[in-house]
Amino acid sequence: MRPNYNRIYQDLLQKQHPEKLECPKIREQLGRLDSTEEILKLNEKLFKQCKESSKTNQQLKTYDKKTMMKLLNYQKKHDFSTSFMSKKYNISRTTFSKWKKLLEEELQSCS
Numbered sequence: 238m239r240p241n242y243n244r245i246y247q248d249l250l251q252k253q254h255p256e257k258l259e260c261p262k263i264r265e266q267l268g269r270l271d272s273t274e275e276i277l278k279l280n281e282k283l284f285k286q287c288k289e290s291s292k293t294n295q296q297l298k299t300y301d302k303k304t305m306m307k308l309l310n311y312q313k314k315h316d317f318s319t320s321f322m323s324k325k326y327n328i329s330r331t332t333f334s335k336w337k338k339l340l341e342e343e344l345q346s347c348s
Contacts, residue, residue, distance in 0.1 A: 243267055243268070243270050246267055250283070254283070263279075263283070266282070272301060272303045272304045272307070273300045273301045273303075274304045274307065302340070306344075308328075309333075309337060309340060310347060312333075
């Protein structure tokens with residue numbers, strides 16, 4: 238069971254920032270909240286964060302299987318190192334390695 242992020246963000250925007258609901262780009266993004274990546278993009282767009290809070294939030298992020306596969310396929314397609322991906326997406330190298338082990342069979346079937 239997964240939270241209904243579309244409903245959460247709509248309620249939040251109606252109460253705190255109703256003017257942002259009028260923006261067509263934001264309404265479009267609200268309709269596409271099916272992966273962690275899309276949720277994080279919308280959150281960044283709506284709420285600008287300071288460095289201190291973004292560092293804390295980074296430690297609390299979780300990624301769904303769809304987003305993990307997308308990042309690993311991107312890495313494989315462009316032949317990027319784990320270190321490069323780690324720096325680019327601000328995810329630890331250990332996490333990428335764990336994802337590779339966890340999703341090894343599915344990554345091979347995608348090739």
